[in-house]
Amino acid sequence: MVTLSEVAKRARVTAATVSNVLRNREKVRPETAERVLRAIADLGYRPNLNARALAEGRSSTLALMLSNISNPFYPEFVLAAERAARKAGHFLMVCNTDDDAEVGRAYLNQIAGTFADGVLVMNTDIAFNEFCISTIQSAPILLTMWEHPETPPPLPCIAVDFARAGALAATHLLELGHRDIGMLVGDGCGGLQDARSNGFRAVMREAGIETDAAAMLQVRDSIDAGYIACMQLMANRPRLSAIFATNDLLAIGAAQALITLRRAVPDDVSVIGITDIQLAHQVHPALTTVAIQTAAVAELSVDRLIRLIQAPTQQPSMVVGPAPELVVRASTGPRRAGSR
Amino acid sequence: MVTLSEVAKRARVTAATVSNVLRNREKVRPETAERVLRAIADLGYRPNLNARALAEGRSSTLALMLSNISNPFYPEFVLAAERAARKAGHFLMVCNTDDDAEVGRAYLNQIAGTFADGVLVMNTDIAFNEFCISTIQSAPILLTMWEHPETPPPLPCIAVDFARAGALAATHLLELGHRDIGMLVGDGCGGLQDARSNGFRAVMREAGIETDAAAMLQVRDSIDAGYIACMQLMANRPRLSAIFATNDLLAIGAAQALITLRRAVPDDVSVIGITDIQLAHQVHPALTTVAIQTAAVAELSVDRLIRLIQAPTQQPSMVVGPAPELVVRASTGPRRAGSR
Known part of the structure; x- marks a missing residue:
């Protein structure tokens, strides 16, 4: 060698x-x-990454804690984060907390400061004060995919302007002439995706449209839940001409439900999501969505975590990631005059 | 507390x-x-898992090395393995080697025997002798999802009878009357999925049907690749009445391609995969597949790795996991007399 x-x-x-x-x-x-x-x-x-890290007297390992590895968004984030970490000479270990704060705490105890130089945490319901204690005691912790840039958490974080993502979706549907719009609001690992739905509703409200309760369902973020919720939404409101979902899994499930109901997408009903997971372009019809630039956010997160390890006191407490962008594909189209 | x-x-x-x-x-x-x-x-x-492990003087951490976290099969395996590990009082860290043997080796150096008591390895092209060296030097390594139970590797492993999975798919299609069957053979992280295709072809051959080269394509295992390959397959052989794919991603991509080609699934063309990933029941039409019992294999793997850590010399070198099972859903049906 x-x-x-x-x-x-x-x-x-x-x-x-x-x-x-x-x-x-x-x-x-x-x-x-x-x-x-x-x-x-x-x-x-x-x-040899390992040899180099040892020579420098540090473990060269980052940890990423996430809540639900079976949600396809997370593996995509992991892939980009792992590549970014490796490029910078660090390993990345992934811990799946399985949506359980107790498990999250146990992992945090296990990893922070022992084998991990720093920990990236996504969407967890562990209380901030517990993170703060871990930070003081051992390795720095960086929250990522923080959904509320207007209210920074008491820890360093990478925020994403999800309200803007919702607003972009609303503007797109309004421009296509839609007025009767149903909403599927994800209740994900990081809690209710309300920054997204509030951003959407703010734009709708400016256009003089209020989304009432019957046209809006809160559901766990999965394809299956999106399918069932869309069935219910269309039963409540058969005249809906568009559905906005706060994440792609719900939107994909909704589109499947519309196929089952023999409502053509987008000719009868348009569907739009948020995130732009891989599957969004792989389903038929391909999903219009608002991309939150997962890979770029992952790279930024790893870069900031490494800086935090190297110079803990010189970092800004919150960094806002790249702005979300509308990606128009086949699942949205103009509202038809003759649509139900 | x-x-x-x-x-x-x-x-x-x-x-x-x-x-x-x-x-x-x-x-x-x-x-x-x-x-x-x-x-x-x-x-x-x-x-408190951590406290207990420390009291027992060991790190209580298992590592799982996999090659491609963005393939949805792996997150499903991770989820089940993490739950099984936790139930047994162990943490599970995940390392994504990004299909790069060099990265895999670097991770192996970093984790085996340092913070991990044992390492589960899935589908990698790291040479066996490198694993053997690691095993001697540090922590035990268990290969899992080994596709060739007839030829055990020189390391402890959990094997899955993938040839039988292929055979079950062939029997199902034959029983439905199909004779002109196209094949999409995945070229995955663990190499060509030939145990599956050989199992399929053996049953076909017994029924007097040879699959020739033009009806069989080798493709990278992804939805996108399955889509493109199916387009090519149907151009080569417009009279095919069924498609067998060696994994669900290819099958899902193939079904999407058939929709684009306006060939009804399953009325014009049946589609069957192998694995039974979550997405298989979530797509429309829901995918018929051969379940390889991912969660059960993950649990078995974690159990055997823990035993290997506790008593390295008393373990059988290969354990064969639960038998694959046919799961009939909506994407396969009888060959129609009038089909092209």
Whole structure:
């Protein structure tokens, strides 16, 4: 196996310089960096993350705590976070708390400060004060996918403007001429997705449309629950011409229900979700949704967590992630004049 | 917070007996165990996994290495494995190797024997000899979802009879009268899914049907790849009345393609997969598939890994998991006489 020293020798630099190049540090001159990279390529050298971390006297491991690995959004976040962590020379371990605060606490005790340098936490109902205690005692904790940028939590966090995601969905449906719109509001691992529904309703209200209780259902965020809830929604309100769901799983379930009810999507009823999970483009018809830029948020989260580990006192307490963006696919269309 | 001693006091037993009850050890008499369980319920006692593990002088953490967390099969396995581990008093950390053997090796170096007592490994292309070295040096490693029970690997493993899964799919389609059957063979993280396709073809061959090359495509196991491959398959062979896919993602993608081609499922073309992921019952039409009993295999794997940690020399080298079972849903039906 090729060692770092052999690379250094071939590139006529010190081992420290090779290490700096590998970590993308700016202090290496471009010509030197290029020589090192050529030596790495020539020799087929593969950096051993573990050895490097040990040499630096730290475990080089980040942990990601999430509540429900079977919700496809989380694996997509994990994939991007793991790649970002690895790129920065860190391992990422994933802990699934199974929607159980007690389990979350147990994991936190187990991981923070023992094998993990820092912990990313998504959507959990562990009380903040428990996190604060863990932070003081051991490793830094960063909350991510915080849904309420207007009210920062008492811990460092990465927030996403979910209210804006809801607003974008509302604007899209209004522009297509929809007025009778049903709502499926997800009751997810991080609690009710009300930032999203409030953002939606604020835009509707500006357009003079109030969504009443019968046209709005709160449901657990899964495809199955979206299917059942849409059945109920269409029974309550057969004249609905569009359905807004606060996440893609509910929207996909709703579209399946409409197929069962023989209501064409989007000709009879338009459907829009929020998130843009992989499945959104894989279903038929492909789902219009508001992308929350999962991969970008995951990368930002890992980057901020690493900075927090390196310089705990110099970090802003909240960073807002990239803005959500409307992704128009096949499940939304103009309201038809003759629709029921 | 209620402690173990308080439970012991109330149940009039020693702390060791409470611990034995919590760990489901058989040496506690039923009446005693019942008294302990009642005391636990009365006091609202919650065992602290971490404290217990520390008291026993071991880290109580298992690791699960998998290759592609974004394939929905893996999160389902993780969920069941994590629950089984927790039930047995262990934590489970998940490492996603991102289909990269180099990353897998780095994780293995990092986790085996440091913070993990044992490592479950699914579908990776890390060479066996590297695992063997890790096993000797540090923590036991158990391969799981081994697809070839007829050729045990040089490491302890949990095997699944995937050839039988393929055979069950073939028998089902034959019984429905299908003869012109296309095949989508997944090229997954663990390599080509050939145990499944060979099992299928063996049954077909017994029925006097040879599947030729043009009716069989090898594709990466994803919904998108299944969609594209099915388009190609139907262009090659418009008269196919059924499609067998070696996993559900390909089958779901194939069904979506048939909808695009305006070929009704199952009236024009039947579709069957293997695995029975959650999505299989959530799509429309719901997918007929061969269930490989993911949760049961996950539980068995965790149980065997724990035994391997406790008594490395007393374990059988290979355990075959529960037999695959046909799950008939809406995507398969009788071949129609008038079908193209």
